[in-house]
Amino acid sequence: MNNMDSIKPKTYAPAPARQVAFLGLGVMGYPMAGHLARAGHKVTVYNRTATKSVSWCKEFAGADTPKHAQTPRLAAQQAELVFCCVGNDDDLRSVTLGADGAFAGMKPGAVFVDHTTASASVARELYRAAKNLGLQFVDAPVSGGQAGAQNGMLTVMCGGDRAAFDAAQPVAMAFSRAVTLLGESGAGQLAKMVNQICIAGLVQALSEAIAFGRQAGLDMVQVLDVLSKGAAQSWQLDNRGKTMVADQFDFGFTVDWMRKDLGLVLQEAQRNGARLPVTALVDQFYADVQHMGGRGWDASSLIKRLR
Numbered sequence: 001m002n003n004m005d006s007i008k009p010k011t012y013a014p015a016p017a018r019q020v021a022f023l024g025l026g027v028m029g030y031p032m033a034g035h036l037a038r039a040g041h042k043v044t045v046y047n048r049t050a051t052k053s054v055s056w057c058k059e060f061a062g063a064d065t066p067k068h069a070q071t072p073r074l075a076a077q078q079a080e081l082v083f084c085c086v087g088n089d090d091d092l093r094s095v096t097l098g099a100d101g102a103f104a105g106m107k108p109g110a111v112f113v114d115h116t117t118a119s120a121s122v123a124r125e126l127y128r129a130a131k132n133l134g135l136q137f138v139d140a141p142v143s144g145g146q147a148g149a150q151n152g153m154l155t156v157m158c159g160g161d162r163a164a165f166d167a168a169q170p171v172a173m174a175f176s177r178a179v180t181l182l183g184e185s186g187a188g189q190l191a192k193m194v195n196q197i198c199i200a201g202l203v204q205a206l207s208e209a210i211a212f213g214r215q216a217g218l219d220m221v222q223v224l225d226v227l228s229k230g231a232a233q234s235w236q237l238d239n240r241g242k243t244m245v246a247d248q249f250d251f252g253f254t255v256d257w258m259r260k261d262l263g264l265v266l267q268e269a270q271r272n273g274a275r276l277p278v279t280a281l282v283d284q285f286y287a288d289v290q291h292m293g294g295r296g297w298d299a300s301s302l303i304k305r306l307r
Contacts, residue, residue, distance in 0.1 A: 007034040007059075010152040015170045017041055021079040023072050023095045023102060024116075025052045028142070029085035031149040032115070032175040034059070036083070037066050039174035044068065046075035046095070072096070073105035081171055082106060085115040085142075088260060089122040096126055108134040113168045115156070117141045119264050120186035120193075123159060127185035136164035139185060140172070141192035145253050147239075153177045157195070159187030193265045199299070200262060200282040202236045207303035210244055220245045240300040247307075252298035259286050 017040045022033035025047040037043045037060040044067045047053045053068035060066045069075035072095040076082045082102050086092055092114060096103050102112060112130060114123070114137070123139035130137035138160035148154040156172055156179040158165055165181040172179045182191050209232075213220045224241040227233065243249070262283040269276045285302055294301050 006031045006150050007038065008151045010035065010038070012039040013170075013173055015039065015173070018080050018171050019078050020044075020171065021046065021069075021072075021075040021082045021102070023047075023075060023082065023084040024086040024091075025056055026085065026087075027146050028115070028149045030056060031146075031152075032083070032085060032154070035152045035175035036171070039171075041171060041174070042066075044075045044079065046070075046072050071100040071105075072102040073100045076102040076105040076110070077107075079106065080110055081168055082110065082112045083115065083172075084112065087116070089118045092116050092118050092122060092126070097129065103130060103133055103135060106133075106135050109136065111136040111138065111164045111167050113138045113140050113172065115140050115142050117192055117196075117261055117264070118189060120159075120189040120268060123186045123189050127160065136161065136167075137185070138164050138168055139188040140168070140179070141188055142176075143192065143195050144177075146251075149175065156180065157182055157188040157191035159183055159185050159189065159191075161185075189264075190268070193261075193268055196258070196261045196265055197276065197279050199236065200258070201278050202234055203240070203300055203302050204278075204282045204285065206234075206236055206241060206300075207244065207306055210241065210303060211306040214245075236300070240298070243298075244300050244303045247304075249294070249297035249301040249304075252300070254296050255286050255289050255299055255301060256295045258299040259283065259290065262286065 019042045020036055021044045023046045025045060033043055033045055045053050045056055046069050057066050057068050086095060127137040138158050140156050140158045142154040142156050144154040152175045154176045156176050158181045169179045210220055213223050221242055228238055285305055288305050289301055
């Protein structure tokens with residue numbers, strides 16, 4: 001991805017300018033932070049690899065002089081809202097807790113909004129830790145992928161207190177099309193797990209459908225055009241179907257990240273007693289793709305098993 005092309009034009013709803021921080025400038029965080037800057041907020045960024053922070057600041061030099069900090073604590077010191085999008089539970093703890101963590105630098109009453117796809121248990125853990133320090137914490141994983149982040153059209157699923165959500169929601173709309181409070185702490189992460197269960201089943205079904213159609217001698221590009229206008233239509237069909245036919249997987253949400261997410265789902269299902277036979281099977285199919293060398297392929301590469 002070319003960072004200079006990572007932020008697509010968007011019309012931003014009027015909102016008071018806020019002093020914010022953004023921690024984590026990966027394929028999702030980089031454009032999300034960019035939309036905050038373009039919407040007029042005063043943004044300080046932190047990234048573990050500092051060169052990414054420098055590049056981000058150069059791109060948004062005209063957006064009210066964005067800054068970068070050497071630690072999460074320094075990034076968060078002046079912020080009313082601290083947004084975060086990192087890799088997993090351990091990454092999240094590393095940027096929140098400890099002497100250099102964001103919680104150590106945040107002002108009383110400031111809100112930490114976590115967009116990482118993580119466990120519900122770590123969300124509740126950090127919610128309690130924040131409360132004990134006089135801070136607020138919202139778990140707010142996103143759906144929409146890299147394209148949604150670039151276009152500022154993510155769907156955000158939130159768990160936490162209403163007051164914290166109300167403070168964060170108008171600002172988060174800079175990179176979102178919907179930001180919704182779904183319940184108490186952990187509810188956002190649980191909703192994201194529901195999302196990933198749906199995606200896993202849809203991608204496997206789409207893989208089997210394309211493999212079947214090709215074996216039957218159909219023009220699958222034409223068939224997908226027809227299906228997109230009927231009851232089988234889905235985001236996966238519209239955005240991944242034709243690239244699956246073309247054997248193109250060098251983009252999007254990787255197999256490694258999908259396995260991480262499905263691991264969280266299956267762990268939570270063990271705890272709450274939910275039965276997920278299809279999800280468990282598809283997780284093993286993704287393990288097969290990893291063994292084929294596809295750890296960095298897009299999650300739609302499930303079809304590679306059927307060829």
